[in-house]
Amino acid sequence: xxxxxxxxxxxxxxxxxxxxxxxxxxxxxxxxxxxxxxxxxxxxxxxxxxxxxxxxxxxxxxxxxxxxxxxxxxxxxxxxxxxxxxxxxxxxxxxxxxxxxxxxxxxxxxxxxxxxxxxxxxxxxxxxxxxxxxxxxxxxxxxxxxxxxxxxxxxxxxxxxxxxxxxxxxxxxxxxxxxxxxxxxxxxxxxxxxxxxxxxxxxxxxxxxxxxxxxxxxxxxxxxxxxxxxxxxxxxxxxxxxxxxxxxxxxxxxxxxxxxxxxxxxxxxxxxxxxxxxxxxxxxxxxxxxxx
Amino acid sequence: xxxxxxxxxxxxxxxxxxxxxxxxxxxxxxxxxxxxxxxxxxxxxxxxxxxxxxxxxxxxxxxxxxxxxxxxxxxxxxxxxxxxxxxxxxxxxxxxxxxxxxxxxxxxxxxxxxxxxxxxxxxxxxxxxxxxxxxxxxxxxxxxxxxxxxxxxxxxxxxxxxxxxxxxxxxxxxxxxxxxxxxxxxxxxxxxxxxxxxxxxxxxxxxxxxxxxxxxxxxxxxxxxxxxxxxxxxxxxxxxxxxxxxxxxxxxxxxxxxxxxxxxxxxxxxxxxxxxxxxxxxxxxxxxxxxxxxxxxxxxxxxxxxxxxxxxxxxxxxxxxxxxx
Numbered sequence: 001x002x003x004x005x006x007x008x009x010x011x012x013x014x015x016x017x018x019x020x021x022x023x024x025x026x027x028x029x030x031x032x033x034x035x036x037x038x039x040x041x042x043x044x045x046x047x048x049x050x051x052x053x054x055x056x057x058x059x060x061x062x063x064x065x066x067x068x069x070x071x072x073x074x075x076x077x078x079x080x081x082x083x084x085x086x087x088x089x090x091x092x093x094x095x096x097x098x099x100x101x102x103x104x105x106x107x108x109x110x111x112x113x114x115x116x117x118x119x120x121x122x123x124x125x126x127x128x129x130x131x132x133x134x135x136x137x138x139x140x141x142x143x144x145x146x147x148x149x150x151x152x153x154x155x156x157x158x159x160x161x162x163x164x165x166x167x168x169x170x171x172x173x174x175x176x177x178x179x180x181x182x183x184x185x186x187x188x189x190x191x192x193x194x195x196x197x198x199x200x201x202x203x204x205x206x207x208x209x210x211x212x213x214x215x216x217x218x219x220x221x222x223x224x225x226x227x228x229x230x231x232x233x234x235x236x237x238x239x240x241x242x243x244x245x246x247x248x249x250x251x252x253x254x255x256x257x258x259x260x261x262x263x264x265x266x267x268x269x270x271x272x273x274x275x276x277x278x279x280x281x282x283x284x285x286x287x288x289x290x291x292x
Numbered sequence: 293x294x295x296x297x298x299x300x301x302x303x304x305x306x307x308x309x310x311x312x313x314x315x316x317x318x319x320x321x322x323x324x325x326x327x328x329x330x331x332x333x334x335x336x337x338x339x340x341x342x343x344x345x346x347x348x349x350x351x352x353x354x355x356x357x358x359x360x361x362x363x364x365x366x367x368x369x370x371x372x373x374x375x376x377x378x379x380x381x382x383x384x385x386x387x388x389x390x391x392x393x394x395x396x397x398x399x400x401x402x403x404x405x406x407x408x409x410x411x412x413x414x415x416x417x418x419x420x421x422x423x424x425x426x427x428x429x430x431x432x433x434x435x436x437x438x439x440x441x442x443x444x445x446x447x448x449x450x451x452x453x454x455x456x457x458x459x460x461x462x463x464x465x466x467x468x469x470x471x472x473x474x475x476x477x478x479x480x481x482x483x484x485x486x487x488x489x490x491x492x493x494x495x496x497x498x499x500x501x502x503x504x505x506x507x508x509x510x511x512x513x514x515x516x517x518x519x520x521x522x523x524x525x526x527x528x529x530x531x532x533x534x535x536x537x538x539x540x541x542x543x544x545x546x547x548x549x550x551x552x553x554x555x556x557x558x559x560x561x562x563x564x565x566x567x568x569x570x571x572x573x574x575x576x577x578x579x580x581x582x583x584x585x586x587x588x589x590x591x592x593x594x595x596x597x598x599x600x601x602x603x604x605x606x607x608x609x610x611x612x613x614x615x616x617x
Contacts, residue, residue: 001509002440005426005484012476013447016460020452023459034459084349090342100350102603107353109595111538113557114588117564118356121363126375128359166353170610194338227541231561249453253545258455265453273450 023262030256044263059264061240062248065153065229069244070221072157078217080165082210085172086198101173104166116231119159120145146237153241156228171213172206179205215283219276222268357596364389364585368578372571389582393590396563401587403552404559408537408591411473411555415536416529419478423528427487428513441485448481454545461546470553472546477539483528486609490524491517527609530602537595556591563587 019034027040051057084104091097107115122129123144133139144155183201192200226246233239233247245268252261359377366374367383374382393401430441457476466472494517502516518525540557547553567583570576599606 001425001513002429002436005422005429005440006443008422008475009443009447011460011464012457013451016456017450017452019459020456023456087342087345087349090338091346092339093343096343097346098603100346102600103350104353105603105606106357106596106599109534109538109599110357110592111540111557113538113540113560114592117560117584117588118360120564122356122359126373128375128377131375132377162352162356166349167606167610170607174607174611194335230541249455250541250545253455253458254548258459261455262452265451265455269450269452276449 020262020266023258024266026259028259040259044259045267047260048263048267058239058243059248059260062243062245062264065241066222066226066244066246068153069156069226069229072153073160074214074217074221076157077161077164077168078214080161081168082172082206084165085169085176085206086202088169088173089176089202090194090198101166101169104169106166107163108167110163112227112231115159115163116228119155119228119232123155143237145232146234148238148240150241152238156232156242160228172210175206175209176202211286212283215279215286216276218279218282219272221275222272357592360585360588364582364589366582368581369576372578372581386579388579389586390590392580393563393583393586396566396583400559401556401563401590404554404556405590407470407553408555408557410470411539411543412533412536414470414474415478415532418474419483419532420525420529422479423483423487423525424513424518426484427489427491427525428509428517430484430488431491441488444481444484446481454541458545467546468550468553469547473536473539473542473555476546477536477542479528479532483532486528487525490521493524494520524608526602527605530605531609534595534599560584560587560591 022034022037024044025039025041026034026037027043028034029037048059049057051059088097088101091100121127124130125141125143130139130141130144134141139151144151179202183205184197187197187201222245226244227250229242229244230247230250233242233251245264249261249264249268252258252264355377358379362378362381363371365381365385365387366378366389367381367386368389370383371378426440426444430437430444461467461472461476466475498516498520499512502512507516538557540555540561543553543555543558564584564587567581570578570580
């Protein structure tokens with residue numbers, strides 16, 4: 001009965017995995033076919049890191065952006081859901097709380113295409129957010145999604161956080177609601193106020209979980225939804241700050257350069273897995289919880 | 293009595309020494325009196341503050357979508373020259389942009405819509421069958437189940453990316469067909485493991501008694517177990533539905549150039565390009581500018597309306613995933 005599943009796994013996961021080896025180590029030529037293409041050793045990887053004599057390597061640039069965006073996501077994008085969960089847990093009216101929670105999940109389910117279009121609209125030169133930010137904080141009035149400036153990173157992360165914070169808070173809200181109620185009762189009999197209860201009970205109780213999930217998240221730095229960067233990418237205006245490993249791979253695949261695309265993906269998978277193993281080890285050491 | 297409670301509170305929690313002393317001092321404060329009244333006023337203020345904070349967060353979540361909805365109902369030139377968040381339709385409510393959208397390239401949006409429905413239905417069907425079969429096999433305790441679950445988990449952790457998959461799909465002759473997207477995006481290892489968890493939740497006695505009555509694997513699976521645990525499969529159905537509705541990568545990659553089977557998300561891209569272009573003409577046809585917003589509304593509204601009914605499933609899906617890592 002496992003046969004259909006096995007067939008699906010083999011055809012769409014294990015055969016691609018096997019084929020990646022000739023793809024990476026051959027000079028793939030669509031006309032000749034994969035089997036007749038000549039072996040080329042590590043040329044594809046060399047090309048990735050040197051840019052093939054073009055001076056700068058687009059891959060290294062994409063790698064830098066992936067790391068920066070991943071790290072920003074691990075800090076800003078990680079704290080906001082925890083703060084939101086703390087706010088939610090302090091509100092007592094259940095219906096109101098549930099409704100607000102549901103609204104906060106919505107952006108997470110909006111398509112990447114739509115999110116990107118909203119970004120392009122709000123951050124255009126005379127877009128609503130650009131105007132607001134320039135009036136309030138004196139930020140420059142320019143098309144923020146089409147700039148070669150670190151500001152692009154800021155807006156990408158801001159929108160990414162906006163999209164994911166409600167959804168990301170689900171785990172913490174459930175953890176908070178699972179805290180033993182007698183702790184709060186005892187504390188309130190002892191005269192602790194809400195701030196004290198939050199700082200001394202709620203936060204210490206969810207901290208191990210926050211730390212554990214954070215460390216597990218390290219392993220996923222390279223995998224975080226970067227499909228938006230593929231849509232935002234514009235060779236002439238924001239390539240230097242927008243290109244990520246995902247968009248790079250996608251562009252190479254679309255352009256027919258399967259060798260480079262596979263090399264980039266394999267690099268991503270191998271480093272990602274190494275990070276995951278390290279993060280798992282860290283999490284086991286620090287919090288006593290691990291994935292495998 | 294007071295002491296006892298204090299003791300239990302401290303022993304049960306992981307409070308630091310510092311916290312204990314804080315608690316003791318606050319107890320002293322209570323004894324001196326005069327604190328009860330102040331506390332209740334403070335608590336009320338705190339309540340209001342948290343309610344307002346939550347409201348602000350909810351508004352931040354919803355307002356970009358509201359802006360899009362209102363822009364789609366606005367007059368083209370008014371919304372183009374308006375540079376704030378559109379809290380209400382600029383220049384009065386009009387449905388002109390929707391008319392333009394439905395007329396665009398002989399109703400291209402509806403073709404995209406139909407294609408998306410085919411992709412979604414196909415992914416749901418194939419995905420559900422695979423998840424149920426895999427879940428059943430993984431849930432049974434046999435020598436092979438460990439190997440099988442390993443086979444399901446490896447692709448989650450390690451993949452060779454889009455390019456070799458594209459090569460395989462191309463070699464199978466699936467490019468420019470609906471099947472390319474359906475087969476590659478219908479499920480993933482994570483959902484199979486959720487499926488296994490669902491089957492494990494069915495009590496073993498039920499299965500055993502059915503077995504004794506002479507029921508085979510298929511009967512047990514579909515007639516006895518599945519009806520009992522289908523609510524858990526709803527999570528995978530819901531997530532597959534949303535992800536295949538929103539997906540564009542697969543169609544862009546495998547079906548590139550085959551416009552007639554583009555999903556609605558890719559159509560939105562071309563509508564956006566077209567309607568942005570309108571504004572640079574000498575005599576712009578302004579009613580075509582809000583088309584892009586109308587497109588977003590048409591493509592997103594069904595999901596936004598549907599989701600609130602599935603709040604429980606969304607939450608249990610996240611928590612199930614978190615438990616399993």
